[in-house]
Amino acid sequence: MSLIVQKFGGSSVSDAEGIKRVARRIMDTKAAGNDVVVVVSAMGDTTDELLDLAGQLTDDPPAREMDMLLSAGERMSMALLAMTIDGAGEKAVSFTGSQAGMMTDAVHGKARIIDVSPQRVRQAVDRGYVAIVAGFQGMSPDSNDVTTMGRGGSDTTAVALAAALNADVCEIYTDVDGVYTADPRIVSAAQKIDTISSEEMLELAASGAKILHLRCVEYARRFGVPLHVRSSFSEHEGTWVLPSEDDKIKIQEGEPLEQPIISGVAHDRSEAKVTVVGVPDVPGKAAEIFGVIAGAHSNIDMIVQNVSTAGKDKTDISFTLPIVEGKEALDALRDAQSRVGFEAIEYDDQVGKLSLIGAGMRSNPGVSYKFFQALHEAGVNVDMISTSEIRISVVTHADKLDDAVRAVHAVFGLDTDVEATVYGGTGR
Numbered sequence: 125m126s127l128i129v130q131k132f133g134g135s136s137v138s139d140a141e142g143i144k145r146v147a148r149r150i151m152d153t154k155a156a157g158n159d160v161v162v163v164v165s166a167m168g169d170t171t172d173e174l175l176d177l178a179g180q181l182t183d184d185p186p187a188r189e190m191d192m193l194l195s196a197g198e199r200m201s202m203a204l205l206a207m208t209i210d211g212a213g214e215k216a217v218s219f220t221g222s223q224a225g226m227m228t229d230a231v232h233g234k235a236r237i238i239d240v241s242p243q244r245v246r247q248a249v250d251r252g253y254v255a256i257v258a259g260f261q262g263m264s265p266d267s268n269d270v271t272t273m274g275r276g277g278s279d280t281t282a283v284a285l286a287a288a289l290n291a292d293v294c295e296i297y298t299d300v301d302g303v304y305t306a307d308p309r310i311v312s313a314a315q316k317i318d319t320i321s322s323e324e325m326l327e328l329a330a331s332g333a334k335i336l337h338l339r340c341v342e343y344a345r346r347f348g349v350p351l352h353v354r355s356s357f358s359e360h361e362g363t364w365v366l367p368s369e370d371d372k373i374k375i376q377e378g379e380p381l382e383q384p385i386i387s388g389v390a391h392d393r394s395e396a397k398v399t400v401v402g403v404p405d406v407p408g409k410a411a412e413i414f415g416v417i418a419g420a421h422s423n424i425d426m427i428v429q430n431v432s433t434a435g436k437d438k439t440d441i442s443f444t445l446p447i448v449e450g451k452e453a454l455d456a457l458r459d460a461q462s463r464v465g466f467e468a469i470e471y472d473d474q475v476g477k478l479s480l481i482g483a484g485m486r487s488n489p490g491v492s493y494k495f496f497q498a499l500h501e502a503g504v505n506v507d508m509i510s511t512s513e514i515r516i517s518v519v520t521h522a523d524k525l526d527d528a529v530r531a532v533h534a535v536f537g538l539d540t541d542v543e544a545t546v547y548g549g550t551g552r
């Protein structure tokens with residue numbers, strides 16, 4: 125008998141029909157002789173709607189209350205799913221994050237898991253129940269408060285439970301058939317990837333491909349949890365994320381023996397660009413600026429330093445950070461302006477990041493040339509550049525991002541004739 129953790133995202137449970145479809149899928153898995161633990165997200169765009177609602181009431185909601193609010197979305201869907209399964213004659217019981225033993229630190233909105241003790245989940249499964257756990261939430265044993273783990277965090281709940289319960293596989297059910305070479309909502313010619321190394325999946329997720337939460341990929345790699353990303357709307361085999369580098373990709377007959385140079389293109393609209401203008405060009409100033417940003421708990425991504433338009437002996441420092449962290453970072457910088465001695469701050473949230481990812485880049489020269497040539501031909505102006513061994517990223521104007529993704533996808537020969545299916549969701 126296998127233990128399977130199945131995670132269903134918001135688009136899979138967006139209405140009563142969706143919840144019934146998911147319930148049937150879970151019951152089929154159970155009927156096939158498996159134990160099933162389910163992790164569920166909030167219905168449809170509930171989390172965004174709750175955020176909008178809070179925004180209509182206050183500019184600055186307390187982080188604790190925000191977590192109380194957002195965690196309610198997952199509680200609704202877990203209870204609805206449990207009663208649907210119960211109504212169909214199978215035993216099911218739902219648990220909040222804290223009841224399922226998801227212990228986190230006390231950082232509201234982006235809490236990190238410190239311990240997982242799913243005794244109640246284990247007992248329920250042993251007694252023949254389908255255990256349904258609310259995704260993306262936990263509890264801090266320090267503050268005794270409910271926490272949430274950041275947008276898309278239900279994937280991480282699922283993998284953390286799979287690791288703690290020693291599950292055979294963690295299945296992530298969503299609204300597309302797996303991980304594609306680009307977001308199928310933007311590139312209809314994108315191809316489904318059958319197997320991907322966790323190294324490449326990490327880069328894709330870190331570059332904004334929201335199909336998997338970055339921390340879920342890290343967690344799965346660390347604990348060796350096999351991940352299978354697939355659609356809850358079809359029976360198709362999805363994408364397997366190979367848990368460790370030791371797992372060799374199985375080569376099918378007729379396939380080339382070398383790994384493909386490029387595994388995919390990712391994009392990200394969730395970041396903003398900050399430019400600190402006219403920074404005195406003396407040692408220590410960059411450290412002061414990034415010290416201020418670190419104090420505001422912001423995660424910086426790309427950094428560029430340029431000769432300043434403000435004159436000689438000055439420099440401009442630009443960096444990107446998540447839009448949701450923009451306000452706090454800007455407030456902190458403004459407070460530090462006279463001490464650090466820079467002249468102005470510019471903020472631009474109409475930017476997009478595009479990343480090209482592929483482990484084969486390491487040993488194939490000419491990838492950058494082809495990449496920048498494609499952007500040039502598509503009329504895309506590049507604002508910032510960063511690279512790793514297996515990734516090239518650029519920041520462009522947000523309006524140009526979709527064209528840029530399609531141009532790069534095509535130039536590396538990733539386009540296929542079969543149109544990718546998007547079964548649901550609003551892409552929000």
Ligand code: ADP
Binds near residue numbers: 135
């Ligand atoms: P869920 O609600 O199931 O968690 P998400 O909306 O978080 O689903 O993630 C699924 C979406 O991720 C897809 O609908 C697709 O638009 C987007 N996506 C972005 N990049 C990719 C990619 N490389 N492959 C597949 N889907 C992607």
Ligand code: ASP
Binds near residue numbers: 133165171274275278
């Ligand atoms: N409901 C949360 C969100 O929309 C968590 C998740 O879906 O994974 O971000």
Ligand code: MG
Binds near residue numbers: 133279335337
């Ligand atoms: Mg998601």
